[in-house]
Amino acid sequence: MPSPREASPLLQQKLKENSAAVNKTITRLLPDTDLPEAKLFDAMRHGTLNGGKRLRPFLAMEAAKLFNVDPNRSRRVAAAIEFIHCYSLIHDDLPAMDNADTRRGKPAVHKEFDEATAILAGDALHALAFEVLSERDTHEDPRVRVELIRELAKSAGANGLCGGQMLDLEGEHAEFDLGTISRMQRLKTGKLIAFACESGAILGKSDEPHRKALTNFAFDLGLAFQVTDDILDVEGDPAETGKDQGKDAAAGKSTFVSTMGKEQAKSRAEMLVQQASRHLNIFGSRADTLREIAEYVLQRRA
Amino acid sequence: MPSPREASPLLQQKLKENSAAVNKTITRLLPDTDLPEAKLFDAMRHGTLNGGKRLRPFLAMEAAKLFNVDPNRSRRVAAAIEFIHCYSLIHDDLPAMDNADTRRGKPAVHKEFDEATAILAGDALHALAFEVLSERDTHEDPRVRVELIRELAKSAGANGLCGGQMLDLEGEHAEFDLGTISRMQRLKTGKLIAFACESGAILGKSDEPHRKALTNFAFDLGLAFQVTDDILDVEGDPAETGKDQGKDAAAGKSTFVSTMGKEQAKSRAEMLVQQASRHLNIFGSRADTLREIAEYVLQRRA
Numbered sequence: 124m125p126s127p128r129e130a131s132p133l134l135q136q137k138l139k140e141n142s143a144a145v146n147k148t149i150t151r152l153l154p155d156t157d158l159p160e161a162k163l164f165d166a167m168r169h170g171t172l173n174g175g176k177r178l179r180p181f182l183a184m185e186a187a188k189l190f191n192v193d194p195n196r197s198r199r200v201a202a203a204i205e206f207i208h209c210y211s212l213i214h215d216d217l218p219a220m221d222n223a224d225t226r227r228g229k230p231a232v233h234k235e236f237d238e239a240t241a242i243l244a245g246d247a248l249h250a251l252a253f254e255v256l257s258e259r260d261t262h263e264d265p266r267v268r269v270e271l272i273r274e275l276a277k278s279a280g281a282n283g284l285c286g287g288q289m290l291d292l293e294g295e296h297a298e299f300d301l302g303t304i305s306r307m308q309r310l311k312t313g314k315l316i317a318f319a320c321e322s323g324a325i326l327g328k329s330d331e332p333h334r335k336a337l338t339n340f341a342f343d344l345g346l347a348f349q350v351t352d353d354i355l356d357v358e359g360d361p362a363e364t365g366k367d368q369g370k371d372a373a374a375g376k377s378t379f380v381s382t383m384g385k386e387q388a389k390s391r392a393e394m395l396v397q398q399a400s401r402h403l404n405i406f407g408s409r410a411d412t413l414r415e416i417a418e419y420v421l422q423r424r425a
Numbered sequence: 426m427p428s429p430r431e432a433s434p435l436l437q438q439k440l441k442e443n444s445a446a447v448n449k450t451i452t453r454l455l456p457d458t459d460l461p462e463a464k465l466f467d468a469m470r471h472g473t474l475n476g477g478k479r480l481r482p483f484l485a486m487e488a489a490k491l492f493n494v495d496p497n498r499s500r501r502v503a504a505a506i507e508f509i510h511c512y513s514l515i516h517d518d519l520p521a522m523d524n525a526d527t528r529r530g531k532p533a534v535h536k537e538f539d540e541a542t543a544i545l546a547g548d549a550l551h552a553l554a555f556e557v558l559s560e561r562d563t564h565e566d567p568r569v570r571v572e573l574i575r576e577l578a579k580s581a582g583a584n585g586l587c588g589g590q591m592l593d594l595e596g597e598h599a600e601f602d603l604g605t606i607s608r609m610q611r612l613k614t615g616k617l618i619a620f621a622c623e624s625g626a627i628l629g630k631s632d633e634p635h636r637k638a639l640t641n642f643a644f645d646l647g648l649a650f651q652v653t654d655d656i657l658d659v660e661g662d663p664a665e666t667g668k669d670q671g672k673d674a675a676a677g678k679s680t681f682v683s684t685m686g687k688e689q690a691k692s693r694a695e696m697l698v699q700q701a702s703r704h705l706n707i708f709g710s711r712a713d714t715l716r717e718i719a720e721y722v723l724q725r726r727a
Contacts, residue, residue, distance in 0.1 A: 159605055160612075163583055163591040214548060219540035238521035239594050242544065243587045246516060246551065250582030253555045257575035265567040272574055273559035280552030281465055285545045289465040292541050303461055310462075 130419040137412065141184055142177040144194075148202045152255060162236065166244035167251075170232045171209045178416075179204045182319040182344075185412050186337055190327020199261045200271060200322045203252040207279050208315060210248035213241050215288060249279070262326060270325050278314040287311025291376070299377040305346065308379075312352075313345035320344075320413075336405045340413065343399035348420050350392040353378040354385060355423075396421045432721045439714065443486055444479040446496075450504045454557060464538065468546035469553075472534045473511045480718075481506045484621040484646075487714050488639055492629020501563045502573060502624045505554040509581050510617060512550035515543050517590060551581070564628060572627050580616040589613025593678070601679040607648065610681075615647035622646075622715075638707045642715065645701035650722050652694040655680040656687060657725075698723045 130138065149171050156164050180201035187197035216223040216231040217238060224234050233241035255261065256271045277283055287310030290299075294307065320341035324334035355364055356371045357380055371378050379388045396417045403410040432440065451473050458466050482503030489499035518525040518533040519540060526536050535543035557563065558573045579585055589612030592601075596609065622643035626636035657666055658673045659682055673680050681690045698719045705712040 158588075159595065159608070160583070160588040160591040162595065163588055167583065211548075214544055217541075217544065219544060239519075240591070242516055242519065242521060243591050243594075245548075246513075246581075247583040247587035249548065249551055250578045250585075250587065253574055254578035254582060257571050257578060265571045268571050269559050269567045269574070272555055272571070276552045276556035276559060279548075280556060281462070281469065281549040283552075285549035285552065286460075286462045286465055289462040289542070289545050292545075293461065293464065306461070 130422075131415065134412070134415050134419060138176070138181060141181045142175075144198060145177050145180040145184075145201050145205060146172060148198045149205065152202055152251065162240060163243055163247060166232050166236045166240045167248055169229075169235055170213045170241075170244050171205065171248065173227045173229050175205075175209070175227055177201075177205065178348075178420075179208055179316060179319040181416065182316065182341070182413070183322050185416070186320045186323025187326050188323070189333075189337075189406055189409055190323060190329055192323060192326045196260070196262055196326055197323065199255055199258075200326060201319075203255045203261075203271075203275065204315065204319050204322070206248040206252040206255070207275065207284070210245040210252075211279075211284050211288070213245040213248070217241060220288070220292070252279075264328075267325060267328065271322060274318050274321060274325065278318040283310055283314040287314075294376045295374055297377075299382075301379075301382050304377055304379060304382060308346060308349040309342070312349050313342055316345035316348065317341035333405060336402050340399050340402040340417075343395045343402065344417050344420060347392045347395035347399065347417070350379045350388050350395065351421060351423065353380045354388055354392070356380070357385065392421055432724075433717065436714070436717050436721060440478070440483060443483045444477075446500060447479050447482040447486075447503050447507060448474060450500045451507065454504055454553065464542060465545055465549060468534050468538045468542045469550055471531075471537055472515045472543075472546050473507065473550065475529045475531050477507075477511070477529055479503075479507065480722075481510055481618060481621040483718065484618065484643070484715070485624050487718070488622045488625025489628050490625070490714075491635075491639075491708055491711055492625060492631055494625060494628045498562070498564055498628055499625065501557055501560075502628060503621075505557045505563075505573075505577065506617065506621050506624070508550045508554040508557070509577065509586070512547040512554075513581075513586050513590070515547040515550070519543060522590070522594070554581075566630075569627060569630065573624060576620050576623060576627065580620040585612055585616040589616075596678045597676055599679075601684075603681075603684050606679055606681060606684060610648060610651040611644070614651050615644055618647035618650065619643035635707060638704050642701050642704040642719075645697045645704065646719050646722060649694045649697035649701065649719070652681045652690050652697065653723060653725065655682045656690055656694070658682070659687065694723055 153164060153168050153171065183201040183204055184194065184197050212226060213232045215221050216226055217233055223231055225231060232244055252275065253272055256268055256275065262268050287307050290307035291311060317338055320337040321334060324337050356378065357369060359368060361368050372381065383391065399417045400414045403413055455466060455470050455473065485503040485506055486496065486499050514528060515534045517523050518528055519535055525533055527533060534546055554577065555574055558570055558577065564570050589609050592609035593613060619640055622639045623636060626639050658680065659671060661670060663670050674683065685693065701719045702716045705715055
């Protein structure tokens with residue numbers, strides 16, 4: 124078990140190694156170019172190769188390991204998921220959306236380049252995710268590729284990421300109850316995290332019970348992730364989180380903390396992580412790294 | 426042959442019928458909802474069901490007819506192509522891009538709603554296009570679906586639409602030679618038009634020569650389309666085009682007209698349309714509607 128304050132050295136090592144491997148794949152998929160539209164590729168690289176935790180790629184890689192999937196395949200899926208995640212961050216940071224000048228301690232894409240380039244870089248990463256999944260290198264069986272694409276498209280679209288971000292913006296003018304906050308977070312964060320875990324099962328042509336176990340794990344994990352995000356918003360150290368403290372409260376947003384109070388939010392997050400881990404029983408000790416990452420999500424300070 | 430000034434009544438009728446059929450499919454794929462994020466769906470409908478010519482869906486439907494494809498399938502592909510086209514228009518109209526207040530005579534999405542909603546509506550349509558193509562109703566063979574997805578993703582991404590729009594923006598600060606203008610237009614308009622034509626061949630599991638013939642037709646047609654667009658920019662009637670005259674020149678953009686002069690641009694467009702039609706010889710008279718649409722592109726006044 125990790126210490127209650129940070130990831131175990133072994134988990135930290137695994138996260139670091141995975142991040143390096145995924146970055147290599149991303150770099151290969153986003154090569155330098157001297158085409159006249161090179162600025163677009165520069166912005167795509169700036170928005171992706173900026174030192175994120177790569178939590179979603181890690182989940183995808185670990186879930187795929189449970190089914191002995193060739194890591195050359197799962198790394199492509201991990202990169203595609205990160206392209207979607209990064210495109211959504213680039214668009215979320217735009218002045219018309221969350222108006223964030225920095226991301227992961229570096230200038231946001233629209234600050235390093237300009238707004239138009241940021242919009243286009245996000246759009247191009249969005250398309251690239253589907254292009255990568257559609258290629259034979261991702262899996263020789265076209266049924267597997269098309270299923271990955273369908274599930275990713277659903278996680279990314281109006282019933283996923285985009286719908287969640289719409290709700291998030293609406294939340295600045297409306298008071299949400301706990302049901303709507305949960306729904307918003309499930310769409311905004313939960314579905315892509317769930318896809319990351321499920322992608323391993325799809326690549327491994329899993330049976331239904333094992334796939335379902337991963338999906339359930341991912342939903343509880345995603346919710347725990349969001350609850351701790353809301354807790355970090357009120358008590359995180361800006362030097363560690365890289366965000367201003369109390370940003371959501373200042374924007375008048377309803378959060379888990381504003382609705383249920385900090386202490387209840389904390390015990391809810393703990394309960395969710397325990398529940399998430401239990402879903403993995405079907406995999407026995409082979410899923411220990413996924414259990415450890417769930418603990419890490421709870422204890423993280425950034 | 427149509428009159429040299431407008432589409433023949435028969436072609437007009439066909440365009441109208443096709444537009445109605447595609448709109449029905451789009452409406453079905455974008456149902457009304459009372460979810461708390463309903464605004465997003467409203468914006469997606471506003472950005473798609475706004476009376477466009479539906480040229481790309483028409484090309485897709487006509488190309489599919491050459492291979493006796495079930496129109497229920499090709500209409501889904503036509504809708505997916507239109508989702509991509511409309512998402513790109515919604516983003517292009519944003520203040521940070523072309524800053525256009527109206528589109529097809531109605532308020533642009535960011536004017537009817539707001540910028541954030543317009544960005545999200547574009548993003549959600551982008552994902553929806555791939556979701557629609559990934560579903561079994563589009564084609565029972567997953568190889569066909571995955572090929573449609575790969576080709577659409579390539580037409581939409583950094584080496585297609587997004588790259589072309591990047592070049593278009595760069596063109597406001599740089600003088601482009603004819604090669605770069607051609608490249609910009611091929612990326613910005615040509616590739617999606619080419620995909621519309623090719624999609625019929627993919628759905629119909631065409632042999633290579635027939636598919637290649639359609640691709641060649643589409644590239645010449647796409648270029649002719651762009652050259653006439655540049656001509657319309659300098660001599661179109663704003664009441665018919667719905668755009669201000671000389672908008673590109675005012676923005677300092679290099680166009681086919683600014684580079685080769687109006688008369689040469691006109692004869693280039695005519696030559697391209699003749700060349701486009703010749704590529705269809707392999708289909709005999711069955712491709713007459715596609716030939717007629719090429720003539721229409723040349724003669725259109727809006």
